[in-house]
Amino acid sequence: MAEADPTQPALPTLEDLQHWTWIMGRAQQMMMEAGLQAAGTSGLPVIPGVNDPATLERAGEFWRDSLALWQRALDPSAAAPEPALTATELTGRDKRFKAPQWQEPMWDWVRRSYELMAGALLAQVDAMADLDPKRREQLRFAARGFVDAMSPANFAFTNPQVIQRAVETKGESLLKGLRNMLADMSRGQLTHTDAGAFEVGRNLATTPGKVVKRTPLYELIQYSPTTEKVLETPLVIFPPWINRFYILDLTPEKSFIRWAVGQGLTVFMVSWKSADATMRDVKWDDYVLAQADAVDTVRELLGVLSVHAIGYCVAGTTLAATLAYLTARGEAEKVASATFFTAQVDFSRAGELTHFIDDDQLQMIGALSPEGYLDGRYMAATFNLLRGRDLIWNYVTNNYLLGEDYPPFDLLHWNGDTTNLPANWHLSYLRDLYRDNLLVEPGRLSVAGVPLDLTTVATPTYVQAGREDHIAPAESVWKLTHLFQGPLRFVLAGSGHIAGVVNPPAAGKYQYWTNDARVRTLDEFVAGATETKGSWWPDWITWIRDRGADEVDATGARVPGEGSAPALTDAPGEYVRQR
Known part of the structure; x- marks a missing residue:
């Protein structure tokens, strides 16, 4: 019998899977019971965005999809869940997730968790009742900006490409990136292209x-x-x-x-x-x-x-x-x-x-x-x-x-x-x-x-x-x-x-x-x-x-x-x- 590879994470045992399946099932049951109790409590006022039926339904969907992601993380062979609310559906596909590393089980879970939470946030803005349309658009714009800023692709320790590049270059990529960032900070403006590649009158604006x-x-x-x-x-x-x-x-x-x-x-x-x-x-x-x-x-x-x-x-x-x-x-x-x-x-x-x-x-x-x-x-x-x-x-x-x-x-x-x-x-x-x-x-x-x-x-x-x-x-x-x-x-x-x-x-x-x-x-x-x-x-x-x-x-x-x-x-x- 082949020895287990110590460099690879141990697979969950049957008992582990049974235990976590019970945990997820119990969590779903608790969410359902809480939703039914809230919906049937006539003594409490219904607060839009807090305990109204639509909000409770979205909360249930969020927890259901979150638990499905955990199940996917524990058992990579399981079919990938399809969350009801995703940032991809609401803001468009993020090209920074196209690298194959994001399809690996751990990073797939990171990416899907981010999309699930981001989608829930954006959907909640859309669902807010009695909100002036202009104010709603302002909130949606701000929420979308927050969602984009908090993407795991933007942080070194939650981006598998960054980790892999840092290992391959022995940290030189991080130093180069730091130089780029400090240069932009000194000029007060984000750089998008090679500064020396173009010059007005040389290869731009040259029509006689x-x-x-x-x-x-x-x-x-x-x-x-x-x-x-x-x-x-x-x-x-x-x-x-x-x-x-x-x-x-x-x-x-x-x-x-x-x-x-x-x-x-x-x-x-x-x-x-x-x-x-x-x-x-x-x-x-x-x-x-x-x-x-x-x-x-x-x-x-x-x-x-x-x-x-x-x-x-x-x-x-x-x-x-x-x-x-x-x-x-x-x-x-x-x-x-x-x-x-x-x-x-x-x-x-x-x-x-x-x-x-x-x-x-x-x-x-x-x-x-x-x-x-x-x-x-x-x-x-x-x-x-x-x-x-x-x-x-x-x-x-x-x-x-x-x-x-x-x-x-x-x-x-x-x-x-x-x-x-x-x-x-x-x-x-x-x-x-x-x-x-x-x-x-x-x-x-x-x-x-x-x-x-x-x-x-x-x-x-x-x-x-x-x-x-x-x-x-x-x-x-x-x-x-x-x-x-x-x-x-x-x-x-x-x-x-x-x-x-x-x-x-x-x-x-x-x-x-x-x-x-x-x-x-x-x-x-x-x-x-x-x-x-x-x-x-x-x-x-x-x-x-x-x-x-x-x-x-x-x-x-x-x-x-x-x-x-x-x-x-x-x-x-x-x-x-x-x-």
Whole structure:
């Protein structure tokens, strides 16, 4: 008879199994008796979330599933239990558990126990009675963040991969991870990618062009034509001021700007200045008037009546205000068409960002801005929290605990290239738009004394939304279709806030949906929509050409620096490099 391996845990005896089976059976009986007693006690008040029948039922299910996990741990050959409540069902599958080590009996029990408790916590938030819907969403968001933070994958001694790596490297992986963590602490920001892999002007933002105007708030970049003929009506792009503009000019194969130039467009890009103490008094009016100023600058430089305009994310919000401002002044013809990339104007369904906008949060932002501007790292941390599992804890596990190298990733480099914000302007944006939703109320907001009314805007409009967008939810972007009065095309793109926009045709990724029928809701749009594989960019350029196909020679003022505005410096300019 072979001797037992002393390095392996001893298998439970038949008596052990019989004893623990009795323990679990008795526990189940006690839970049932307690539930029946509570349900039948008429002298005690029923307290929602404590002793109401639904809560008692969930508690019974939790204990039943917990005992099943213990039974699985004692007898690995038993079939894996299927808990009624799991974090996986409620928050999606955690990619950090895909390693084979998590399927081993002990770690399988750790993982399933975590999912069971996390699922019970999230389900209890959903089941709380008489709770304001907004408050429920705040609690659910906080609970989900807590659940993600407490994952056993985030701790060295409850993650089998970390233990195995530490043993294999004789602890060197832990030291490397510690260096990574200390470096992030010193810079006050989580690292997502190799810091030396990318550089603006070297392998990012490399589309040739010149800065042709500089103001205290923005630089205006004109890009060099690559076609002999260009459309007569130029394009002006307004990127978010909370990020660097080169999200639309990443590596050459991903660059929307380079692609648009190749389609025969004369492209101008606004590059916003990262805020400093000199911008303490910058407000809502300044950004809207800056967009109107950029439109006028391009019109005068090229001698054209109008421009096409794009507003991305928050700059789309101010583009809507700019259109209303020009309309009120009788100057609507200055913008031939407006395109909105994942932009919100009605914030009644603005998604999870609203969890960060209440009086306490606004007061904290003010306290964080003693010099008149908000450090961009605060906004970066906020956006990371919206996808904490992917943008925080995934990197804690891989780069702090496992000590892995940071992969080169252009999009994540851009994501970490933060921009400071004028504090007063940022606070008014959050208060007046996100919290109070004033932009959709005619006359409640104004620019330079001109009341704004979005319902007067008749500019032809192209609206793009991302189906999985967690920053500007598609349902929120859709609300723009109920405000403007002119012809409008709505396109729902696959993926989210960034990948849904930055999706070059050559990549052959994702898809988009269109629907020419007159529908009132996004659900109706989706139900009758036609799906097209690949990028929506070709659909957009076709729409642009339908607004005017006249072409001119790509000479004279169409070449940066050869018109009335001299070239100040090469693209991508100076503001994009300022910190």
